Amino acid sequence: MRVEFDDVTVALGGRDVVRRASLSVESGTVVGLVGPNGSGKSSLLRTLYRALKPRQGTVRLDGQDVQRLSGRQSARAVAVMLQDPATDFDLSVQETVLLGRAPHHASFGRDTPGDMRIVDEAMRRAEITDLGDRMVATLSGGQRQRVMLARALAQESPVLVLDEPSNHLDISHQHELMITVRSLGRTVIAALHDLNLATQYCDRVVVLAAGRIVAAGPPAQVFSPELIRTTFGVDVRVLGDPDEPVFAFRRLDASGDPIDVASTRTESSTPT
Numbered sequence: 001m002r003v004e005f006d007d008v009t010v011a012l013g014g015r016d017v018v019r020r021a022s023l024s025v026e027s028g029t030v031v032g033l034v035g036p037n038g039s040g041k042s043s044l045l046r047t048l049y050r051a052l053k054p055r056q057g058t059v060r061l062d063g064q065d066v067q068r069l070s071g072r073q074s075a076r077a078v079a080v081m082l083q084d085p086a087t088d089f090d091l092s093v094q095e096t097v098l099l100g101r102a103p104h105h106a107s108f109g110r111d112t113p114g115d116m117r118i119v120d121e122a123m124r125r126a127e128i129t130d131l132g133d134r135m136v137a138t139l140s141g142g143q144r145q146r147v148m149l150a151r152a153l154a155q156e157s158p159v160l161v162l163d164e165p166s167n168h169l170d171i172s173h174q175h176e177l178m179i180t181v182r183s184l185g186r187t188v189i190a191a192l193h194d195l196n197l198a199t200q201y202c203d204r205v206v207v208l209a210a211g212r213i214v215a216a217g218p219p220a221q222v223f224s225p226e227l228i229r230t231t232f233g234v235d236v237r238v239l240g241d242p243d244e245p246v247f248a249f250r251r252l253d254a255s256g257d258p259i260d261v262a263s264t265r266t267e268s269s270t271p272t
């Protein structure tokens, strides 16, 4: 399913936090949304799953304005995995993943054996099969995040939105998550802070700064040292193959020079 943001402006607290963003995401591609804190990534994504209505512009799924879809149509089309999900902690892991099937049921419809098969498969892919009976409230942050992935997978929507999906995940599960979402063949839009992860797993990246899209394209082309420096205020050393770059970062000081970490200790913070 194709996703299109057409001249989208989002206002929050009387301020435009996304400004005239236009972006087309082709069906089946994985797109990474990157940008500094507060640059508008979540706000833009929220217009796609209708948690926010744009002040101006239109968001379309295969040409259809998402604002014209019913709640059920929207939930069938777009699944969301949030960075800090507001979960019902009174449910077990399996019950939570089963919630992903709700948009496919008639009102008060019962779960079918087909639903249970889909839930089992989603839990297997998210590596939480052995947690099925645990209450979500008792899980670690990373385990909870994998439950949310399983719920999103069980929803079987053609579009998957991930908002900083890996902030609680260990390195192995961060990569596993990206490999899993890539393998689905769905349209994926993920807000990511890790530029190395974005480079490795995204077909395209889109850079937001102060609410505006400032660059978009294949990661190796978009993530130039200049763009990273001006957007994030960090110095970057590019390692490895230019087509598959790996970045090493150093924070810049106010005059634009890399900070010498050894000199950052004050006398009072020096270990005794």
Ligand SMILES: Nc1ncnc2c1ncn2[C@@H]1O[C@H](COP(=O)(O)OP(=O)(O)OP(=O)(O)O)[C@@H](O)[C@H]1O
Pocket: 012, 013, 017, 035, 036, 037, 038, 039, 040, 041, 042, 043, 044, 191
């Ligand atoms: N409910 C709100 N009322 C007013 N301003 C808001 C509200 N929600 C978000 N904002 C502001 O909108 C701007 C964009 O926020 P958003 O969460 O979209 O950024 P982000 O790029 O996802 O940030 P992060 O990387 O920190 O998650 C920020 O300046 C934020 O403070």
